[in-house]
Amino acid sequence: MREADRLVIGAVRRGGPWPVVLAVTAVVGAAGELALPYLIGRTVDAFVANPPGGTPWLTLCVCAVAAVMLCESLGVWARGASGAHAAATLRSGLLRHVLGSGSAATRRFPEGELVTRAGLNTEEVGRAPETVTSALALVVPTVGALVALTLIAPVLTLTLGAGIVVILLVLRAFLRRTTAIAGGYQELQGEIAARLVEALAGARTIAAAGTAGREARRVLAPLPELRAHGMELWRANASAAVRSGLVVPLLEVAVLAVGGFMLAAGQLTVGELYAAARYAVLGAALSTALGHVSGLARARAAAGRVAEVLAVPPVAHGTRTLPPVPPETAAPPGTVPPPETAAPHKSVPPHQPGALEFRDVAVNGLTVGDLTIPGGSVTAVVGRSGAGKSLLAALAGRLVDPDRGAVLLDGVPLPELTEEELRRAIGYAFERPVLVGETIGDAIGPEPAGAAGDACADAFIRRLPLGYDTPLAEAPMSGGERQRIGLARAFAQGERLLVLDDATSSLDTVTERQVGRALTTDPRGRTRLIAAHRLATAARADQVVWLEDGKVRARGPHQELWQDPAYRRVFQVNAQ
Numbered sequence: 001m002r003e004a005d006r007l008v009i010g011a012v013r014r015g016g017p018w019p020v021v022l023a024v025t026a027v028v029g030a031a032g033e034l035a036l037p038y039l040i041g042r043t044v045d046a047f048v049a050n051p052p053g054g055t056p057w058l059t060l061c062v063c064a065v066a067a068v069m070l071c072e073s074l075g076v077w078a079r080g081a082s083g084a085h086a087a088a089t090l091r092s093g094l095l096r097h098v099l100g101s102g103s104a105a106t107r108r109f110p111e112g113e114l115v116t117r118a119g120l121n122t123e124e125v126g127r128a129p130e131t132v133t134s135a136l137a138l139v140v141p142t143v144g145a146l147v148a149l150t151l152i153a154p155v156l157t158l159t160l161g162a163g164i165v166v167i168l169l170v171l172r173a174f175l176r177r178t179t180a181i182a183g184g185y186q187e188l189q190g191e192i193a194a195r196l197v198e199a200l201a202g203a204r205t206i207a208a209a210g211t212a213g214r215e216a217r218r219v220l221a222p223l224p225e226l227r228a229h230g231m232e233l234w235r236a237n238a239s240a241a242v243r244s245g246l247v248v249p250l251l252e253v254a255v256l257a258v259g260g261f262m263l264a265a266g267q268l269t270v271g272e273l274y275a276a277a278r279y280a281v282l283g284a285a286l287s288t289a290l291g292h293v294s295g296l297a298r299a300r301a302a303a304g305r306v307a308e309v310l311a312v313p314p315v316a317h318g319t320r321t322l323p324p325v326p327p328e329t330a331a332p333p334g335t336v337p338p339p340e341t342a343a344p345h346k347s348v349p350p351h352q353p354g355a356l357e358f359r360d361v362a363v364n365g366l367t368v369g370d371l372t373i374p375g376g377s378v379t380a381v382v383g384r385s386g387a388g389k390s391l392l393a394a395l396a397g398r399l400v401d402p403d404r405g406a407v408l409l410d411g412v413p414l415p416e417l418t419e420e421e422l423r424r425a426i427g428y429a430f431e432r433p434v435l436v437g438e439t440i441g442d443a444i445g446p447e448p449a450g451a452a453g454d455a456c457a458d459a460f461i462r463r464l465p466l467g468y469d470t471p472l473a474e475a476p477m478s479g480g481e482r483q484r485i486g487l488a489r490a491f492a493q494g495e496r497l498l499v500l501d502d503a504t505s506s507l508d509t510v511t512e513r514q515v516g517r518a519l520t521t522d523p524r525g526r527t528r529l530i531a532a533h534r535l536a537t538a539a540r541a542d543q544v545v546w547l548e549d550g551k552v553r554a555r556g557p558h559q560e561l562w563q564d565p566a567y568r569r570v571f572q573v574n575a576q
Helices: 003-013 018-049 051-100 103-108 111-126 128-137 139-152 154-201 203-209 212-219 223-264 270-310 389-396 419-425 440-444 448-454 458-462 479-493 509-520 535-540 565-575
Strands: 356-363 366-373 378-382 404-409 426-429 497-501 527-531 543-548 551-556
Touching (some): 003 051, 003 111, 003 128, 018 128, 051 111, 051 128, 051 270, 139 154, 154 212, 366 389, 366 551, 378 389, 389 497, 389 543, 419 426, 426 479, 440 479, 479 497, 479 509, 509 527, 543 565
16 A cells, blocks of 8 residues: 555544544435435335325435435535544644654755645645545445345346446546646646745845846746646546446436336336436446545645655654763863863763764764864864855754764763753754744743843843733844844753854844853853854854864864964955
């Protein structure tokens, strides 16, 4: 069984109680429709033989019609509720999976693609309970019609059975073809969404360059192909509808012809002939399943796209916690051993919480090798653009796992830590932070005022109408102010290690100096790893890790590295 089909079946199961209600109403309604021809036939025979004797049968006919109408009404309600419940459940699970997979999902799928798969495609899969239940419900009148015709006249059953085989073959071919067409249609929808998200991200640049028309044409370029898929889907529906639709009148004519000869021979009554004709139509009810089969095909195609996202492995976490550091072994913050004291392949006992070790680490073109960052120290990572500064920072915060080697915090490999312990121990600030939460205070985290004070953000936050309770949507901020909120979030979160990936690039000189002072004089003695471009940041650090061509070229105090002209040129290039 394909993963997409498993997902469709899972959507039916996740529809809550509504698929059961839908199935019951469909079966009961089908049973009522099956009973109607028999009841009408008996009513006709009763009124022909004895007019007053037909009243009880007429009453039963009315009850059967009422039951069918009630089931149809409940079925409409259940179809909507089951689809909404299944789509919401699948969408929330997909969102948790994407967020749990870290950057792996966004590296594989563009943002617009992920939005389409989490929105439109999950909505299509959410309709699976309706389509599957409704399609299966059509089996009830078909089987019932075959049984009823067998009881009336077995020869009529053979006539109906031949027609049903033809209908099933048409539906099978239609399902295969429509699934493939719907998959291509949905893929183009995702491509257009991805292009649109890219364009919206650069809306100001597009407006400034005056290229709005050209960009609109680029975003909508797949529309002709999308239209072609839509037309092909329409033609497939029309072709299948014509083929299956022809079977119904042919079946009815065939049953009436055979039944007419039997009526003339006295083998059938008028009521039985009417019932046989009605059962022929009910038995061919599978021909009306094209809409349900089309919905099932779209759900299968959409489920395949959702399954591709779910196939991205989530970030695995362990069960360990970080060891406590005995107070008597703690060293003053900023104590940095000489580089040569870090023995390769051996765990360095931390004097201060936050000791970070890279053991023979390599990933995606960056070779770190063996590198030890002592607990409580301030380490600046410098290098030309593309040298690997952000990648080294991502390794330290476990936003990326190494292809080779291991990264340890206080002697514990990062993958072995629980997710809660990892995120509690490490605070991460980015160049362009995304603020999450309802208010400014929510975006920072616990004790927001203290963390905002360290990040020089407290003053401008208090000038807002509601201070820390100001909704993010109502707090327009400059790039530097957003960076300060991001820094405050890192200060509030990280208990042992702060990783700052060029997180002060948008600050003015005075604010950057104030934030830098807070970083170098952290009273909590946390380890600080700063991917930096500014000379002042490197000069304030206890040590500098100099990256060049994807490798660690040197490590040591800034004053010593400054003697190397190549090191000085790094800052000259970055300043240009």
